[in-house]
Amino acid sequence: MRWLALVALLVLLGTVGMVEARGGMGHGHGVLANNTSEVKPEYHHYEHNYNTSCPECEHHYYNYSYNYSYNQSCENCNETGKGPMGVRGKRAVENVKVAYKRIRNAIENAKIKYKMARAKYDELKHRGLNDPETFRYAKMFIGSGIEVAKGWIEMLMVQIQHANMGEEQKSRLMVKLENELGILESLENKINTSETPEELRINVKCLKDNWSEIMVTIKSAIGQLAVAKLESLLDRIDNVTVKVESMISENDTKALTLLNDCKQKVEVAREKLELANEKFVSMENAENPNELWLEGLTLIKEAKDQIKLAFNDLKEIYVELKVVP
Numbered sequence: 001m002r003w004l005a006l007v008a009l010l011v012l013l014g015t016v017g018m019v020e021a022r023g024g025m026g027h028g029h030g031v032l033a034n035n036t037s038e039v040k041p042e043y044h045h046y047e048h049n050y051n052t053s054c055p056e057c058e059h060h061y062y063n064y065s066y067n068y069s070y071n072q073s074c075e076n077c078n079e080t081g082k083g084p085m086g087v088r089g090k091r092a093v094e095n096v097k098v099a100y101k102r103i104r105n106a107i108e109n110a111k112i113k114y115k116m117a118r119a120k121y122d123e124l125k126h127r128g129l130n131d132p133e134t135f136r137y138a139k140m141f142i143g144s145g146i147e148v149a150k151g152w153i154e155m156l157m158v159q160i161q162h163a164n165m166g167e168e169q170k171s172r173l174m175v176k177l178e179n180e181l182g183i184l185e186s187l188e189n190k191i192n193t194s195e196t197p198e199e200l201r202i203n204v205k206c207l208k209d210n211w212s213e214i215m216v217t218i219k220s221a222i223g224q225l226a227v228a229k230l231e232s233l234l235d236r237i238d239n240v241t242v243k244v245e246s247m248i249s250e251n252d253t254k255a256l257t258l259l260n261d262c263k264q265k266v267e268v269a270r271e272k273l274e275l276a277n278e279k280f281v282s283m284e285n286a287e288n289p290n291e292l293w294l295e296g297l298t299l300i301k302e303a304k305d306q307i308k309l310a311f312n313d314l315k316e317i318y319v320e321l322k323v324v325p
Contacts (some may be wrong), residue, residue, distance in 0.1 A: 096162060103154050110147035117141035129197035139191055139200060146188045146207070153177055153184075156221060163225055164232040173221045176284075180214045216289045223280030223296045227273050230303055234273075237266055237310055244317055255320045262313035269306035272299045 117140035124134040157177050160170055187207045194200035241262060248255045279296035283289040 096158060099158050100155070103151050103158070107148055107151035107155075110144050110151060114141055114144035114148060117144055129200070135197060135200070139194060142204060142207075143188050143192050146184050146191070150181055150184050150188075153181055153218065156218070156225070160221060160225055163228040164235070165224070165228045169224070173224065176217050177221055180217050183210055183214065216283055219293050220280050220283040220289070223283070223293065223300075224277055226300055227277045227280065230273055230300065230307065231270070233307060234266055234270055237262075237307070237314070240314060241266075244314065244321075247321055248317070252320065255317050258313045258317045258320070262310045262317070265306045265310040265313065269303040269310070272303040272306070276300050276303065 117137050121134065121137040121141050124131065124137060127134045129135050129138060157174055160173050160177075163170070165173075187203065187210065190203040190206070191200065194203055241259060245259060248259060250256075276296040276299035279292040279299065283292045283296075286292050
C-alpha cells in the first residue's frame with residue numbers, strides 16, 4: 001500500500017539526517033557526539049509552490065495548503081468564460097498529475113544526489129570532518145536526505161487534498177504537514193550553511209531531536225488518509241448493494257441472506273475505520289503515539305478483512321442471480 005511504503009521510506013530517512021559517530025571521523029568530531037547543546041529550529045510558515053498553471057489562460061496559482069486552488073476551477077478562466085464544468089474537472093486531474101510529476105522528479109533527483117554524496121562521504125570520512133571535502137559531502141548527503149523526506153511529505157499532501165475527507169480535516173492535516181515542511185526547510189538551511197564540524201553537529205542534533213515529532217505527524221496523516229481511502233471503497237460497496245437489492249426477488253432467500261451479511265460486514269468495517277481514525281487523530285497529543293499507531297493499523301487490517309468478505313458476498317449474489325458482475 002502506498003501509505004505504508006511511505007512510512008517505511010520515512011523511517012529509513014530517520015537515519016539519513018544523522019552522520020553516525022563511527023570510527024574514522026577523527027579529532028572527536030563525530031556529528032552525534034555527546035554533551036551537545038540543543039538548538040531549536042525556527043518554526044515558520046512554509047510557502048509551498050508547484051508553479052501549476054491553468055492550460056487555458058496560463059493563470060498561475062500556488063499555495064495549495066491554504067486556498068487549494070489547484071483542486072478547484074481557475075477563477076481567471078471563469079471570468080473569461082473558458083471554464084465549463086467538464087473542462088474544470090479534467091483540468092483538476094491534469095493539475096494533480098503535474099504536481100505528482102514535479103514531486104517525483106524532485107524526489108528522484110534528491111535520491112541520486114544523496115547516494116552520490118553518501119558514497120563520497122564514506123570514501124573520505126577517514127580524514128575527519130575537518131577536511132573540507134569530507135565536510136562538504138557530509139552536509140550534502142544530509143541535506144539531500146531531507147529533500148527526499150520533504151518530497152514524500154509533499155506527495156502525501158497532494159493525496160490528502162484529493163481524499164474523501166471533510167474540508168476541516170483536510171485543512172487541519174495540510175497545515176500540520178506544512179509546519180513540518182517548514183521545520184525541515186529550516187533545518188536543511190542550517191545544515192547547508194554550517195561552517196564548522198561543531199555547527200554541523202549541533203544542527204544535526206536538532207534534526208534528530210525533531211524527527212520523532214515530525215514522524216508522529218506524518219504517520220497520523222497517513223493513517224487518516226488510509227481510513228479515507230477505505231471509506232470511499234465502502235461507499236462504492238453501498239452503491240452496489242442498492243442496485244443488487246432491486247434485482248433480488250422476495251423469494252430468493254439465499255441472495256437476501258448474502259445481501260444482509262454483506263451489509264453487516266460493511267457496517268462492521270465502518271465502525272473499525274471510525275475507531276482507527278480516532279486512534280490516528282489522537283496520536284498527535286498522546287504520550288505513546290506509536291501504540292495508537294499500531295492499534296490503528298490493526299483496526300484497518302480488520303476493516304479490510306471485512307471488506308474482502310463483503311466483496312465475496314456480492315460475488316456469490318451475482319452467481320446466485322446468474323449475472324456477470
